[in-house]
Amino acid sequence: MEAGFCIEGAEFRGEGNSSLVCALKDGASVLKLKKTSVVFNENVPVIEEDWLGLHKYQVSFIRNVAVPLFGASLVDIPTIVQLRGEDIAKLNNLVRQDRAIHRLKKTLSPSLNCGLVFPDNCLFKSLPQNNIPLEGPLVCVELKTKMGFLPVGIPPDLQLKSRICRFHLVQNRKFRQGRVQQISNYCPLDLFSGCPERMECAILELLHNPQNNLRVFCDRRQIFGGERNRSQLDLREFFKLARDRGARDLCNLIKMALCLPLKEDRCKEATLGAARVELRDCLFSTKCCCDTGSSGTCPSELIPVSRHRIPERSVLWRILQCQQLSSEDVSKIYRSTYAHHEPDRFFNKMYPEAVIPKNILSETKIQCESQEEFEHRVLWKFLVALTCRDCSVMLTMQRISKSWSGKPSDPKLNVLEYGGQRYLLSIGVVDLEPKKLDRVAKQFQDDLSMINNFSMEF
Ligand SMILES: O=P(O)(O)O[C@@H]1[C@@H](OP(=O)(O)O)[C@H](OP(=O)(O)O)[C@H](O)[C@H](OP(=O)(O)O)[C@H]1OP(=O)(O)O
Ligand SMILES: Nc1ncnc2c1ncn2[C@@H]1O[C@H](COP(=O)(O)OP(=O)(O)OP(=O)(O)O)[C@@H](O)[C@H]1O
Known part of the structure; x- marks a missing residue:
């Protein structure tokens, strides 16, 4: 210390x-x-x-x-x-x-x-060593993406959860309680859909009604979004484009940054794990109008598949994958595991241990595992997934001078090409705070209450 x-x-x-x-x-x-x-x-x-x-x-x-x-x-x-x-x-x-x-x-x-x-993630990671000529303001966009899929195994009494994503259940409650003036039409399912049009709708909506899900910083100062909303977003200096196209350029750049395949630097279990793009719609999500449609049927196995993909190794893919460490509805975890869990295995009887358990990818109990070990693993995965549903991604960008056409050697630095300009990009994931074990019970109760009080009137 x-x-x-x-x-x-x-x-x-x-x-x-x-x-x-x-x-x-x-x-x-x-x-x-x-x-x-x-x-x-x-x-x-x-x-x-x-x-x-x-x-x-x-x-x-x-x-x-x-x-x-x-x-x-x-x-x-x-x-x-x-x-x-x-x-x-x-x-x-x-x-x-x-x-x-x-x-x-x-x-x-x-x-x-x-x-x-x-x-400070509003700055580039490891820039001084790289000597890249940059111009214009340094812009950082922070996105709190929230849960990008609907849970599986929803019991009959909670069926609303298969039609309305958790973000919108919470929006409904926030509006009822006067915590937001307007319901956001941002839908995390759109952002994580892999469909370019739906992703664009999601980002434009965040730029229109940011709440605490989008913030923009310029040279380390917040200029837009967040709770104390600064309403003007003028990025002409940043883009140095002939025409000001409002939010559209920023939206395109955010989309490219979120989907950029990054150099692999995760543990083996993480690289082997899958991520499931949600095929079901939330009542608030945008319909996919692409020629191919958002989903189809795999001819060999007759199972539904998405025709859109999120590039593997991108930050968006990594977030979804970590959020899906546990895809089960909280009611299942609460009723079948939390009720008789063994808190001794948790740090201070409260927090998930700071070590990835063995067999993290297995959904079911494996032979050499005791029932207690299995239940510990289920709760550990759920709590870590909760952390990843609440984290934020920070995209830090600045225009690269036309005099430089090289590639940064540092894996923390990337280049985006957009509108005839090149932008240096570094990505950070922040707010990876471990969640307490009692969040399982809290989230279960919260969901019940949000469903009982949900109103389509708003
Ligand atoms: O339950 P949610 O989805 O509303 O998420 C809470 C967040 O609300 P919001 O993103 O505004 O909807 C909430 O964010 P705000 O306080 O609203 O900014 C916290 O992130 C909270 O986690 P913690 O208490 O800091 O550990 C979050 O609680 P957890 O759900 O992660 O337990
Ligand atoms: N490493 C960082 N670099 C730059 N800004 C940061 C960093 N970490 C946090 N911030 C800023 O501080 C804000 C609050 O931090 P953070 O979200 O981690 O707080 P929190 O109380 O844990 O959040 P929550 O309650 O939403 O989980 C963030 O929204 C972000 O704008």
Whole structure:
């Protein structure tokens, strides 16, 4: 752990439900800090957190689980830094005016004594060594893609889940509770469909109504999207195109970046695993109008197949594959496994162990495995899949000067060719926080309540 860390000059970058992130003055990294509830509830005992133990576990989860599954070029391993009470007080003050009002019910606890430092994904990974001439602003697009398929094994009482994706169940609840002003028509099933038209609809909708699913940063500052929506997005300098075509150019570039086949750098199990492009539609998804249609029937086996593909090795493929580590509906996991699980096998009886279990690809119990080991594996896969349904991808791009026609040697750097220009691209996957075991029960209850209260009126 790095001691004597200096928070001077830190600036608010963003936050989610569990953490707050600040950009550091070193110009290259961000500090991620755990938040806790401000409201004191006398029915909930105050537990003194072992912050350092929790952070050490998080670092090993990223190193031993997230990096092998997504690839070392996409996921950064953070370092732990030590913080003093006065640093926390200063940081709480510093970020206050930048935070959205509905987030203020959580804050940095005075007892927090450490945080995680990550490379800033609004910047290129490993650029200085590469000496590539770049021009125009440095743009980073962050997408929180959410769950890109419908679960399998949905029981009769929850059939709505085979027609409405989880994102839209949540949208419906957010709208009812006044957390969003407008229901988003973004559908994760469109983004992960592999159909160029549907992907375009998904990205254009995110650019139209970003909520917390899309943010755009320019030279490390958020200029668009997120909860405190900045409404104007002017990227003429970035594209340097003769005509301003609004969101269309950015949409095309995002699509290309998400589908770019990357150099393979994942563990063997991840490379052998499959990803299933969803054939069913959500009521909110866009219909595929391509000549071939979105699906057909494989003549030899009479099973439905998609005619569209997501390029293997692309970041989109990797996210879908990790999300599908567990495709079963949460009700099945809750009723058949969670009810009699053995928490001793989990870190602090709560979190998935920071090691990929053997036989990760097998869906069923294998012979040499005890029932207990099998159930542990089922829960582990479900929790890691939940993490991957909640992560964000950051696409960092800048125009390459016409004077340079080379190829970057570093696997973390890629080139996109679009509209007669070349753009340098680096991709990061962030927010790979492990989920607690009790999320199984919470998600099961949440889904029941969202289904019971779902209204087509909105
Ligand atoms: O349940 P969901 O799909 O709404 O996801 C939650 C997210 O909501 P949203 O993406 O806005 O719909 C939610 O995001 P926000 O706080 O809404 O930005 C969190 O990411 C939450 O995870 P955690 O509590 O930080 O571990 C997420 O909880 P998990 O589902 O990952 O447990
Ligand atoms: N490595 C990074 N580089 C640049 N920006 C980052 C990085 N990590 C996080 N951020 C920014 O900080 C924001 C909040 O971080 P993050 O999503 O990890 O928080 P969280 O509380 O864990 O989120 P959630 O509750 O949604 O799961 C992100 O949306 C992103 O804009």
